[in-house]
Amino acid sequence: MSITRWLRSLGPNHGHLSAAQPEFTLTAVFIGLAIGCLICFTNLSLGLQSGWISMMSIQSALIGFLISRMLPTPLSPQELIxxxxxxxxxxxxxxxxxxxxxxxxxGLLSEERDGTPPIHLTWWSAVGWSCAVAFFGVFLSPPLRKQVIIEEELPFPSGTATAQLISVLHQLPPPDTVRHRRGYREVDHEESEDVGEAIAEVPAQEEQTAEEDTERDIVQHEGWYDLAWSFGSAGALTLFAYFFPAVFTIPLFGTYLAKEWLWYFTPSLSYVGQGIIMGFPTTLSMNLGMFVGWAVLSPLSKLAGWAPGPVGDMSNGARGWILWVALGIMCTDSLVSLFPVVGEFVIDIIKPLRQRYTRIGEDGPVKRSHEDETEDRLVPYSWVVSGLLASIVVGTILVWVVFGHEGIKPWATVIGFIFGGLLSVIGVRALGETDLNPVSGLGKVSQLLFAWLQPGNIVANIIAGGVAEAGAQQAGDLMQDLKTGHLCHASPRAQFYGQLIGSSVSIIVTTTAFTLYNRAYQIPGPSFPAPTAYVWLGLARLLRDGQLPENSALFMAGFSLFFGVLSGIKTKASRRQLSYAQWIPSGVAFAIGFLNTPSFSIARLIGGIIEYVYRTRYAKQDGGRGNDIRLVVVASGFVLGEGVVSIISLLLKTFGVGVLSCWGCGHGMCGGCPTVS
Structure with a gap:
């Protein structure tokens, strides 16, 4: 992640955060829930718009720290975790x-084509479905923590970066993060180092301390100001665009291209903030995909007669045609990037785990325990086993209640949970090594399995993929947090409580928000196209009947082969930590450029360019990295500002408050305005 580069460059420090500090407190939980609810609304809105969300761990820590400065007793580092x-x-x-x-x-199912009518869950049904999948990953995280964080010592870059940020803000360095990486030799603490090297390191340490002081001062003295103006600017622009929709659909390339080919520009500050968070290389990959998909393949399919319908039609238009090419790229890229992780996973199963020792006793080697937490701070395994069994049993019953026996068989749901658990292990290992959680690829692997277990059942195929994705997504995100806690000596049990509470509250918040969006807007529709929904349904249909739009199979195969090779090169270069790896186009980001109209990608590219220029030029003008933190705060304000105001827009739409003017909507692409011919 681009915003963590400056954190990773801080280097290791020795020391410990005090374990006597307060940890699990009501204040910390309430602040976490408040920030999480804002992120939840933001992620739901952005996810329905573009298929992209962010775990926002660094942003949560920053905002939590700013809030804690206003309290009579500021939060301790462990409370902030x-x-x-x-x-x-x-x-x-x-x-x-x-x-x-x-x-x-x-909701896109067709009775004529799929043999089942569209499924629109009620509020209670959506709550039941959420409860079915909300806790499996939470109970899976403690044993995974012991394996990938304690035993294998995987880096988890975002979790490590968050720990470094918290240590800087609290003037307390985390434990040595370099030694806690797989492949580094264990060093006896009593070993003496070369005196000359120790003396040579003193200026560098003093310089690093000065930079940390600068970063901390910027957050404390200018953080609220930067967050306030960025939040207010994004919110004001979003509210203005609600009443005057043409603001977010500017025909930058002409009315004809906007109306006929969907080339217009959305100057959303939230998209700009996302681009800053994603970084220039990722946004560049996305825009390369946007250009190839919408400037080359879309006109080609339309003019050649392969997609005769309107360009934006997902059934027989160019947008539906290029969807299949995107699907091939995403599947290939995700699966190829998994091969090294799967290989290591198999080797670890076949080959006994490497023994590590601290001393040799008279009776032979004595194995050293890597766990540095006491039992009262760990999650008991009785809780883990009971929770996993309850999650599977209750989850299977709830899925059966919500979707019925014809939707997915109970035995198939159980297999889905078990298979999802196995895929979660693979996903977590990939995340720990590369900072990327390939949940989309893991969900598609589950779809492939269930195309064989319950052939022809599209509902079962989609649900099974959802169960697998839920486990992998949750386990991965929570593992980053547990890595942060491990480095900062926070209680895993306190974090476990926070995860349970956050997941429980989010069931109600997310379900309510989604229900309101469904009442106020058409989903998928112009305002919220939900592009990943077509990916899920498209793959399920392909696995059932194998039919593709005319000539799309050729392009799908060609692009899949190209990005399969490219993904292999990128994966190898990334695992070797080669500098050019980030500039090799990402297949998933490239495919997202296909799924979204150009308006989504262009604004993100602007954010990516801002991030690159600021980081490489302006942030270093003062001789250090101190000002990089301001860009993180501003990007957070942009994203959260639009997300929060989208709640206001949703309420206005629900109560029938419409737009004030449709002036400038002659291309007919403005959300909320009637189509103008």
Missing amino acids: VVQTTAVATGTMPLAAGFVGILPAL
Whole structure:
């Protein structure tokens, strides 16, 4: 992640955060829930718009720290970790429970084509579905923590970056993060180092301390100001665009291209903020995909007669045609990037785990325990086993109640949970090594399995994929938080409580928000196209009948082959930490450029360019990295500002308050305005 580069460059420090500090407190939980609810609304809105969400762990820690400065007793570092853990668990439910993909896909079913009518869940049914998948990943995280964080010592870059940020803000360095990486040799603490090297390191340490002081001062003295103006600017622009929709549909390339080919520009500050968070290389990949998909393949399919319908039609238009090419790219890229992780996973199962020792005793080697937490701070395994069994049993019953026996068989749901658990292990390992959780690829692997277990049942195929994705998504996001807690000596049990509370509250918040959006808007529709819903449904239909639009199979195969090779090169370069790896186009980001209209990608590219220029030029003008933190705060304000005001827009839409003027909507693409011929 681009915003963590400056954190990763801080380097290791020795020391410990005091374990005597307060940890799990009502204040920390309430602040975490408040931040998490804002992130939840933001992620739901952005996910339905573009298929992209963010766990926002660093942003949660920053905002939590700013809020704590206003309290009579500021939060301790460990309380701040509970804040960001609770916020992440609350904010990522839109993706974990499938509200941005699975549920919209079920609403696209056609009785004529799929043999079942569209499935639109009621509020109670959506709550039941969310409860079915909300806790499996939470109970799976403690044993995964012991394996990938304690034993294998995987880096989890975002979790490590968050720990470094918290240590800087509280003037307390985390434990040595370099030694806690797989592949580094264990060093005896009593070993003496070369005196000359120790003396040479003193200036560098003093310079690093000065930079940390600068970063901390910027957050404390200018953080609220930067957050306030960025939040207010994004919110004001969003509210203005609600009443004057033409503001967000500017025909930058001409009215003809906007009306006929969907080339217009949305100057959303939230999209700009997302681009800053995603970084220039990712936004560049997305825009390369946007250009190839919408400037090359879309006109080609339309003019050649392969997609005769309107360009934006997902059934027989160019947008539906290029969807299949995007699907091939996403599947290939995700699966190829999994191969090294799967290989290591298999090797670890076959080959005995490497033994690590601290001393040799008279009776032979003595194994050293890597766990540095006491039993009263860990999650008891009796809780884990009971929770996993209850999650599977209760989850299977709830899925059967919500979707019925014809939707997915109970035995198939049980297999879905078990298979999802196995895929979660793979996903967590991939996340720990690369900072990327390939949940989309894991969901598609589950779809492939259930195309064989329950052939022809599209509903079962989509639901099974959703169960697998939920486990992998939750386990991965929570593992980043547990890595942060491990480095900062926070109680895993306190974090576990925060995860349970955050997930529980988010069920109600996400379900209510999704229900309101469904009442006020057409989903999928012009305002919320829910692009990933078409990916889920498209793959399920392809696995059932194998029919593709005319000539799309050739392009699908060609692009899949190209990005399969490219993904292999990128994966190898990334695992070797080669500098050019970030500039190799990402297949998933490239495919997202296909799924979204150009308006979504262009604004994100602007954010990516701002991030790159600011980081490489302006942030270093003062001789250090101190001002980088301001860009993180501003990007957070942009994203959260539009997300919060979208709640106001939703309420206005629900109560029948419409737009004030449709002036400038002659291309007919403005949400909220009647189509103008």
